[in-house]
Amino acid sequence: MSRMTDPIDLASRIRYVMVRTSHPGNIGSAARAIRTMGFRRLELVTPARFPDREAYALAAGADDVLEGAGVHAELVDGLLGCNLALGLSARRRGVNLPEISPREAAAQALAAAARGEQVALVFGNERSGLENGELARCHAMVRIPSVDDFSSLNLSQAVQVMAYELRVAMLGQAPAVPVAANRELPADAAQMERFYEHLAQTLDDIEFHKGRAPTTIMLRLRKLFQRAQLDERELRVLHGILADAQRMAGLAKERSQE
Ligand code: SAH
Numbered sequence: 001m002s003r004m005t006d007p008i009d010l011a012s013r014i015r016y017v018m019v020r021t022s023h024p025g026n027i028g029s030a031a032r033a034i035r036t037m038g039f040r041r042l043e044l045v046t047p048a049r050f051p052d053r054e055a056y057a058l059a060a061g062a063d064d065v066l067e068g069a070g071v072h073a074e075l076v077d078g079l080l081g082c083n084l085a086l087g088l089s090a091r092r093r094g095v096n097l098p099e100i101s102p103r104e105a106a107a108q109a110l111a112a113a114a115r116g117e118q119v120a121l122v123f124g125n126e127r128s129g130l131e132n133g134e135l136a137r138c139h140a141m142v143r144i145p146s147v148d149d150f151s152s153l154n155l156s157q158a159v160q161v162m163a164y165e166l167r168v169a170m171l172g173q174a175p176a177v178p179v180a181a182n183r184e185l186p187a188d189a190a191q192m193e194r195f196y197e198h199l200a201q202t203l204d205d206i207e208f209h210k211g212r213a214p215t216t217i218m219l220r221l222r223k224l225f226q227r228a229q230l231d232e233r234e235l236r237v238l239h240g241i242l243a244d245a246q247r248m249a250g251l252a253k254e255r256s257q258e
Pocket of ligand 1: 090091128130142145146153154156158
């Protein structure tokens, strides 16, 4: 069994997520940028000002994108239902994610969308970019190959570059892609978040940290599991293992108190 996907479907599975945007003008320019390339889905995570007159002024008519934009308190909410998140960053950060070009990112995003997955392109704040904790929720880091001594593009221009690459990739690909109907979907961002919480709690329960701060090891473990792109069945197995480890730790504690 296979089903076919057309380019409109593909575009609707790709969302642009803007995190902690300071200038509403950049939100408007980004809305225009994605709309010109055939995309509509914008998600805003704690924007400083939105809705705002300046956003509408710079959207130049892409009002449907602004009106449809979700506003969220947390990045994980903006990534709801997402199977692949690609974080755009001008600089390499502490999180050692694979670094890919916008072209490679577009190819990966389209391949995922053609498999029926939801994809996010994640953009950071104008001044500070994406923080480590935000990049840790992504599967790869996308760097637009700017010059080293002046590497940071205007936020909405970075959105435009990525949307353009996706558009070119979409125009170049075969119109219909067969997708197997019975495969397991990769886990989405919220499912991964629940897994990381379970993992962190279990590491506490089995006294793994021995006085060390858990932050670094949790970031490393996130990197490992993000790279693995777990599907829902694999995630259920891992939850099962963690639950058993917690149960055994509980039993050991009871015995030591006897
Ligand atoms: N000083 C910040 C720059 C932020 S620019 C930093 O170093 O990250 C605002 C956003 O635009 C970034 O978070 C990123 O999402 C995007 N951006 C700007 N220049 C980029 C580049 N060369 N490659 C990838 N993304 C870029």
